[in-house]
């Protein structure tokens with residue numbers, strides 16, 4: 413066991429694998445795979461630090477004290493090149509024009525290292541690369557410039573071209589235990605013990621999500637409010653369900669924007685932690701590619717069903733709002749199922765327990781399971797070019813006993 417200081421928490425196997433690679437030789441390309449918010453980006457930063465650290469004893473890297481380590485900590489090491497999805501659309505474009513994308517990264521890597529040592533490229537959420545971007549990246553992956561290590565993170569590696577996957581070594585990260593998430597929040601001074609316990613439960617093993625929620629406390633208020641409304645919604649009239657569904661969509665949009673801002677300001681969170689749901693994002697970067705650069709033009713999209721004014725919000729943000737709503741909705745359905753099964757200790761939203769109890773008594777026992785299937789499908793449809801408002805309308809209409 414080396415003395416190098418890792419920031420990654422609750423991933424002992426992955427950290428052990430990385431320590432061994434740092435001592436025994438790092439592959440040219442490494443893919444870190446796991447759910448959003450579990451610490452893939454943090455581990456990529458740990459690896460970059462381990463590779464660039466100047467500590468004499470390799471076992472002490474990363475030391476977090478040398479000049480290289482400090483430059484990395486401040487995000488300005490000249491030999492670390494980063495690329496990740498931008499905007500609410502969370503897509504990595506081919507780039508080379510106005511948006512930073514794969515071509516810009518490739519160009520950066522064609523220059524000589526500034527410090528003369530190793531060079532690291534970190535592509536977070538590499539599975540959000542468009543197919544064009546992936547093809548452009550492939551050449552660099554096949555023949556990386558000397559001394560360069562490529563670190564990729566991905567939630568859903570199936571979205572990566574097989575030719576990319578086959579050229580990467582792989583490290584998997586899983587959910588972090590609830591107690592570890594609690595400890596991390598308290599030690600970081602982000603929450604007291606009761607709040608840490610609540611956030612750890614809500615985050616379902618994703619410390620990045622827990623940290624983002626702690627930094628955007630209004631997200632908890634919105635979450636509770638949306639959850640309660642959803643539980644009432646199941647016995648509302650059709651017209652009320654439609655109207656309230658749109659209200660909830662707007663609130664979820666506020667929450668998603670707050671969490672995105674909070675995620676950007678934290679090293680722990682993965683960029684996509686605000687819109688999780690791995691099944692929901694299976695529909696591949698392929699479907700996102702054609703529309704990826706035209707989000708700004710979505711104001712002209714024929715969308716008679718949107719509320720007046722709603723069409724002015726960029727499509728990517730409307731989709732992010734709907735995905736955020738589906739995540740909460742899924743948690744409500746899941747918690748309902750837990751209560752119906754007589755397992756209230758497994759409920760994620762403990763503050764909703766009374767409402768969940770009442771709803772579970774009102775609703776048929778098969779309700780939650782059927783709704784979970786519909787919510788998974790809705791998540792998948794949101795990845796395509798379907799109007800987010802229509803997906804939410806359909807969910808609200810179907811959310812009835």
Ligand SMILES: [Zn+2]
Nearest residue numbers: 465475478481
């Ligand atoms: Zn160091």
